[in-house]
Amino acid sequence: MNPKIIKDPVHGYVEVDEEILPLLDSPAVQRLRHIRQLGFSYLVYPGANHTRFEHSVGTMHLAGVACRQFGLSKEDRQLVLVAALLHDVGHGPFSHASEPLMEANLGRTHDDIAGIVDAQFAPLLAPLGIKPSDLCAVVNGSHPLSGIIHGDLDVDRMDYLLRDAYYTGAPYGTVDAHRLIRNIHLTPEGIVLDENGINAAESLLIARTLMRPTVYYHHVSRIGECMFQIAMLDHMATHPPGGFEQICALDDAECMHVLKHSKSALARDMADRLYGRRLYKRAIYAGQDQINAAAFQTGWSLERSREVAGDIAGLAGCQAADVLVDIPPVPGDMSLEVQVKNRHALVGFAELSPRLQTLNQTRREQWRLGVYTLPAYRDAVADAAAEILHIKKPTRQDTLF
Numbered sequence: 001m002n003p004k005i006i007k008d009p010v011h012g013y014v015e016v017d018e019e020i021l022p023l024l025d026s027p028a029v030q031r032l033r034h035i036r037q038l039g040f041s042y043l044v045y046p047g048a049n050h051t052r053f054e055h056s057v058g059t060m061h062l063a064g065v066a067c068r069q070f071g072l073s074k075e076d077r078q079l080v081l082v083a084a085l086l087h088d089v090g091h092g093p094f095s096h097a098s099e100p101l102m103e104a105n106l107g108r109t110h111d112d113i114a115g116i117v118d119a120q121f122a123p124l125l126a127p128l129g130i131k132p133s134d135l136c137a138v139v140n141g142s143h144p145l146s147g148i149i150h151g152d153l154d155v156d157r158m159d160y161l162l163r164d165a166y167y168t169g170a171p172y173g174t175v176d177a178h179r180l181i182r183n184i185h186l187t188p189e190g191i192v193l194d195e196n197g198i199n200a201a202e203s204l205l206i207a208r209t210l211m212r213p214t215v216y217y218h219h220v221s222r223i224g225e226c227m228f229q230i231a232m233l234d235h236m237a238t239h240p241p242g243g244f245e246q247i248c249a250l251d252d253a254e255c256m257h258v259l260k261h262s263k264s265a266l267a268r269d270m271a272d273r274l275y276g277r278r279l280y281k282r283a284i285y286a287g288q289d290q291i292n293a294a295a296f297q298t299g300w301s302l303e304r305s306r307e308v309a310g311d312i313a314g315l316a317g318c319q320a321a322d323v324l325v326d327i328p329p330v331p332g333d334m335s336l337e338v339q340v341k342n343r344h345a346l347v348g349f350a351e352l353s354p355r356l357q358t359l360n361q362t363r364r365e366q367w368r369l370g371v372y373t374l375p376a377y378r379d380a381v382a383d384a385a386a387e388i389l390h391i392k393k394p395t396r397q398d399t400l401f
Contacts, residue, residue: 002018003015003016003017003018004016004018004021004024006057008054008057008058008061009166010058010159010162010163010166011058011061011062014057014058014060014061015061015064016057016060017078017081019078019127019128020078020081020082020085020128022124023082023085023086023121023124024057024085026120026121026124027120028086028089028116028120028121029053029056029085029086029089030053031089031251032051032052032053032056032088032089032091033051033053034051034251034252034253034254035051035052035053035088035091035093035094035095035251035252036048036049036050036051036052036094036095036252037050037051037052037054037055037095037160037163037164037167038050038095038164038167038168038215038216038221039094039095039096039097039221039224039225039228040094040097040220040221040224040225040228040274041168041215041216041218041221043220043221043224043274043277043279044168044215044218044220044221045167045168045169045170045215047167047168047169048164048167048168048215049167050163050164050166050167052088052091052095054163055088055159055160055163056084056085056086056087056088057085058159058162058163059084059085059087059149059155059156059159059160060081060084060085061159062084062155062158062159062177062181063080063081063083063084063148063149063155064077064081065155065177065178065181066080066148066155066181066184067080067081067148069181069182069184070148070185070186072145072186075129076145078128078129078130079130079134079135079138079145080138080145080148080149082125082128082130082135083135083138083139083145083149084148084149084155084156086113086117086121086135086139087111087113087139087149087150087156088110089113089116090108090109090110090111090112090113090116091110092110092247092248092249092250093247093248093250093251093252093254093255093256094225094228094252094255095110096225097224097225097228097229098228098229098232098248100229100301100302101229101232101233101244101248101302102248104301104302104303105236105244106244106245106248111139111140111141111150112140113136113139113140114132114136117132117135117136118132121135138150144188145186147186147190147191148186151190151191152191152338153180153184153191153193153201153204153338155177155181157204157208158175158177158180158181158204159177161173161175161204161207161208161211162174162175162177164211164215165207165211168215170210170211170214170215172206172207172210172211172214172215173207173210173211174203174207175200175203175204175207176200176203179197179200180197180200180201180203180204182197183196183197183200184197184338185341189339190338190339191338192338192339192340192341192346193338193339193340193341193349194340194341195340195341195342195343195352198340198349198352198353201338201349201353202353202355205334205355205356205359206355206359208334209334209359209362209363209366212331212363212366213366213368217328217366217368219282219285219368219370220279222326222328222370223279223280223281223282223324223326223370223372224274224279225326226280226324226326226370226372227270227273227274227279227280227324228270228274229302230266230270230306230321230324231259231262231264231266231267231270231271231274232247232259232267233302233306234262234264234266234267234270234321235247235258235259235262235263235264235267237264238262238263238264238267239263256271256274256275259271260272260275266321280324280372280373280374281372281373281374281375281378282370282371282372283323283371283372283373283377283378283379283381283382283385284369284370284371284381284382284385284386284389284391285368285369285370285371286368286369286370286391286392287365287367287368287369288330288364288365288367289392290391290392291369291389291390291391291392292390293330295390296327296330296369297329297330298329298330299327299328299329299330300325300327305324305325305326305327306320306325308325308388308389309323309324309325310323311388312325312371312381312384312385312388312389313381313384315384315387315388316373316377316380316381316383316384317377317380318373318374318377318380318381322373322374322377322381323371323372323373323377323381323385324370324371324372324373325370325371325385326369326370326371326372327369327370328367330364330367331363331364331366331367333360333363334356334359334360334363340352369389369391371385371389
């Protein structure tokens with residue numbers, strides 16, 4: 001069988017097995033061409049228009065490299081390749097921007113793809129001898145082969161770090177993926193890292209740490225996500241129950257079209273602002289040294305954030321919709337739950353990598369609580385937010401411009 005060749009800017013020429021082509025050409029996978037990988041990061045980095053489709057193809061490519069490294073059977077290799085290709089079909093519009101809404105309204109995350117697989121892929125999997133249940137188990141992390149695409153040293157993470165760095169231009173996503181793959185082994189107990197791969201594994205952890213504030217949690221991206229979420233919530237308030245499943249099946253452009261023509265004036269306004277990049281601004285952007293971190297350890301739900309936004313707006317003399325409160329969970333420690341093959345013994349990664357503790361401290365210092373508003377209300381909202389959330393204000397707010 002002749003594989004299909006796809007030219008990828010990150011990995012070069014990527015081969016797609018002929019028997020997998022029907023899956024590649026399926027509507028659910030082709031939809032990913034129209035879902036931005038980084039949600040609203042294009043508002044910060046104009047080049048960040050890459051999609052979940054190319055990431056899925058890249059993940060499948062690296063999964064194939066790993067399968068050859070592990071010497072998997074043809075059946076297991078096909079299962080892993082298909083899981084890598086389909087692992088993101090559960091994403092809603094703008095990727096992770098819609099994830100909290102899916103969890104709150106549908107009770108699932110993008111890894112819960114069983115419904116999509118049963119409805120759209122079962123006939124395509126049968127000729128490959130792949131059970132839908134096995135495929136879903138690999139994607140959600142409950143299969144013995146899951147570690148390849150869903151683990152601490154997985155090819156999903158390797159691809160998105162490389163790809164996101166490439167398209168944003170951020171010089172922090174350097175990961176030696178092929179060296180890392182060559183130095184990991186698949187065992188009945190999970191992934192084992194060869195001692196020669198420690199530096200490559202550390203480069204992945206460093207890339208994750210540095211990309212977090214500059215790309216994934218950049219304040220403009222977070223503002224865009226918050227505006228989008230408010231638009232979605234207010235739009236859905238004007239629609240009958242059950243409509244959220246339908247809007248989560250849309251792509252980015254379709255979803256934005258719906259919001260721009262919503263019955264909700266707030267949804268229309270937010271969509272127009274996003275479309276024209278007329279964004280809310282930072283009133284408060286506080287680190288852990290300015291707050292009681294214990295009060296925000298787990299982050300806040302959208303509902304709780306909206307309640308507090310209403311309280312801040314009331315004290316500031318503006319409307320509730322004029323204030324956005326963004327409180328992400330305080331990042332937990334990165335801990336590579338992999339064993340390192342140190343000569344003839346297996347040793348925990350942390351014992352051989354003193355950098356891990358430093359990186360975790362850095363991640364905690366990167367965390368920010370954000371309160372955003374329209375420029376006209378910036379000072380009033382900053383004062384109200386500082387009082388309600390017990391935030392020690394920085395001495396110079398103008399440094400946030």
